[in-house]
Amino acid sequence: MIDVTIANFEAEVIEASMQTPVLVDFWAPWCGPCKVIGPILEKLETEYGGRFKLVKVDSDQEQQLAAAFGIRSIPTCVLLMNGQPVDGFMGALPEGQVRAFLDKHVPGEGELVAEAEEAAAQEALADGDTETALERLRQAVQADPENDDARFDLVKLLLELGEDDEAKVAFAPVIAKAAGVRRLDSLKRWMDARDAQAEVTEPEARMAALDTAIAANKRDFDARFARAQLLMAYGQWTAAMDELLEILMRDKSWNDELARKTYIAVLDVIEPPKPKVAEGQVPPEDPTVASYRRRLSSVVLS
Structure with a gap:
């Protein structure tokens, strides 16, 4: 439990809530109900083991903070996450109700x-x-x-x-x-491609046969999709997307938009984890993913 003033509010509440939910307890020394709920909050902070942070604001001493939160009676508790108030309650609630309130928001x-x-x-x-x-x-x-x-x-x-x-x-x-769930669907499409590849006994011969079929009929979308799946199975991602784009440029809606959905699946699979950046900054996008997203948009919206 930390006593917060206007001087340390930004660091102890706003910045801290970017990482961990912060429960702000607005109280005053003369407030009887405040003395009831205070120990309950402190007990739960210990019990929850760092899953939320408790801070206290003396409403008499920090009237500017109380006014900023529109505090009309005490005790009032406000929960902040990611720098913003998300919920709150007034009065000295029983421990069970406070626990239920926390469990709605605090990670397990x-x-x-x-x-x-x-x-x-x-x-x-x-x-x-x-x-x-x-x-x-x-x-x-x-x-x-x-x-x-x-x-x-x-x-x-x-x-x-x-x-x-x-x-x-x-x-x-x-x-x-x-x-x-899109990313899970993307994994399923990748696994389907690998299962399809596992049934191919001679991959090089299969690829050659697909190339021949496509050369004879550029609208042989079944052959193009089979080729894209084979490329996916072997991790040749950009080549797979290039093949899927060939389908999209000729028929965006083919087979219930199978080419577009599979293309998005590839983007999900190859996109690296986003690095952490400072608040307000946008993490850089992988250049390959960015390029192929633009190509997809260009074709789909044309």
Whole structure:
């Protein structure tokens, strides 16, 4: 628990809330209900183990802050996340109601563990340590099975390492919702391409046959899509997108927009993790991804 004034409000509340939810308790020494809820808040801050930060503002001493938040009675608690108030309550609520309020917004223990493991995995990947990254991502998914970003990264890395069977096992818990979650759908399309490639006994001969079919009929979209899938399976991403663009330039709606959806899947798969940047800044975009996004927009909107 930290006492906040106008002097340290920016650092202790606004900036801190960019990383962790901050609960601001507006109180006064003469306020009886404040003395009731204060210990409850302090107890929960300890119990939640860093999942939120508690600060106290003496409304009598810091009238400017109280006015800025429109405080009309005390105690009043305001929760800030990412620099903005998101919720609050007035009065000395029972512990159970305060806990329920916090649980609506504060990340669970599993979520925090998953975020830490995910960050560690990305650091390991940056250092070229795929073994550590893989283990960290497994831990992230285990800690928070609902974390689709961690699961995406785990399945993606397994596929990159050629561990298709384990990738399918890791993907199985979310397969039912994949059609409604774009990045998961993108993984499914990549896995479908790899499964299609696995049935090809002579890849070079298959590619040559597809090239021949396309040369004979540039609108043989089945051949073009099969060629794009084969290229995806072997990680030849830009060549795969080039082939998909050939379909889009001739027929944007072919086969329920299969070419466009698969093109977007490739972009999702090849896009590297966004680096952390200072507030207000936009992280740089991968030049290949940016270029091929522009090409897609140009074709689709033409």
